[in-house]
Amino acid sequence: MKNSSIKKFIALRDGLLKEKAELTIRLAEIEKALGDTADVSVPKAARSVKAPKADKEPRAPKRRARNEMSLKEAALKVASGKSMTKQEIMDGILKLGYKFSTKDPMNSLNVVLYSGKNFKRADGKFVAAK
Numbered sequence: 001m002k003n004s005s006i007k008k009f010i011a012l013r014d015g016l017l018k019e020k021a022e023l024t025i026r027l028a029e030i031e032k033a034l035g036d037t038a039d040v041s042v043p044k045a046a047r048s049v050k051a052p053k054a055d056k057e058p059r060a061p062k063r064r065a066r067n068e069m070s071l072k073e074a075a076l077k078v079a080s081g082k083s084m085t086k087q088e089i090m091d092g093i094l095k096l097g098y099k100f101s102t103k104d105p106m107n108s109l110n111v112v113l114y115s116g117k118n119f120k121r122a123d124g125k126f127v128a129a130k
Contacts, residue, residue: 062101063101064101065099065100065101066099067097067098067099068097069096069098071093071098071108071109071112072112072118074093074096074098075089075093075109075112075113075118075119075128076118076128077096078092078093078096079092079119079126079127079128080128081127081128082127083122083125083126083127084125084126084127085124085125085126086106086109086110086113086126089109089113089126090105090106090109093109113126117129
């Protein structure tokens with residue numbers, strides 16, 4: 001019974017993907033007929049409809065975090081007038097509510113701290129240069 005449920009699901013999913021591709025093509029034709037000046041191109045995926053592989057699960061695309069200020073601005077705000085370690089700066093940035101999209105946020109902070117002339121470093125601590 002479990003196997004037949006999986007087969008039904010795969011068949012329904014494949015049918016929906018095929019229908020989606022056909023609708024995408026039809027929508028492009030309609031936009032072209034209406035004289036829409038935008039680039040009307042049919043996505044490559046819609047042109048060649050293939051059944052998806054059953055062994056892989058689709059994953060949602062990762063969205064980039066939206067922040068009120070840049071990482072550089074947040075680091076400057078946290079480290080202004082104080083000598084702080086990288087971890088202290090990171091903790092302060094997180095307290096400001098900054099959201100990272102990366103698996104390694106310290107790497108992003110290192111780029112800000114070590115590139116440019118925004119931070120001065122002495123004895124493993126950083127202070128904002130401006």
